[in-house]
Amino acid sequence: MTIRHATMDDLKVLAQLEASCFPPSEAASEEQLCKRIQFYGNHFWLLYEEGELRAFADGFVSDQPDLSDDMYAHADQHRENGAWQMIFGVNTHPAHRNQGYATKVLKRAIAESREQGRCGVVLTCKENMIPFYRRFGFEDEGVSVSEHGGACWHQMRLMLKHQKPEMRRKDREVTNKEDIERILDSGRIVHLGLMDAGVPYVVPLHYGYEWENGTLILFLHSAKAGHKLDLVRRNPACFVEIDCEMNIISGEDNPCRYGAAYASVMGKGIVEILNNTEEKIHGLKTLMLHQTGRMFHFEEDAANAVCVWRIKVDSLSGKQRKMPE
16 A cells, blocks of 8 residues: 555546546546646645555645635645645545545645644535544534535634744743653643533543654553543544642742742643554553653553553643742
8 A cells, every 4th residue: 555646647547536436516627636736746645555546635735724615726826835734635436435545645644734834734524524534633613615516515624733822921931841851750640631522521641751753742541442532532632731849839827928839731632542552562661661660561462452542742831830949
């Protein structure tokens, strides 16, 4: 299996697959696909297996935050350095559906968009597909302005860059990586925030951590069934908070002068449930090393008996207040 970008040699088979996935009013024509490859062939993701095109996704990049009907027909609106990766279609060959091909091309599109520094990924889908895209962290923004093909579409957005709110007390902000690691090393519990039918749901969990190209990675684990796991499968977007060094600062006889010393880190992320046994073992070893200071050996059966979570933390921030001398 390979996933690659498009060239003009792929045009015929792309047009055939597009026509088999959408009704004529919604499908891109061969002429439109030709223009798209001409202007942004590197924003096609084609999955080939055994010499056959099984699935593909495509869409141009724009500084406009919302997907509109004119974008489908005007490939020359593509802006390579734009903020938003649009997805015009995720197509899977009818004979090969429900085999994970759409997931693989969409994950590749998201990964490349993140590497390219996009603010996020935007697509439209019909109402029945909303749960599928929520699995990747997309949020439903309601009915789209697009009326493409005369259908009703919902606009979905996946944020890849989150603007951190300005910290009011700059004197307490922690930006140094060594100081953030000190907080992570001191903590043992991460407070994980999920969404439960529009209501925040927070659960404490043990964690381990590592860095990947300067990005904080958290590893958690749980049973293979349960409410929090159900929530993650519906919407993997999360918020994490870790705190330590909590001490009361005395105000003596004046209650208004009491305060607290503390240190904390927090950030947004996407939960990934690991399926690969080697990755699960690595996550469990990392977690146990942080919690106990010891490196443990895990058999495959033991690793596969639990659910291991991996969270790539975006928009990380730290804050501390030290005890007065």
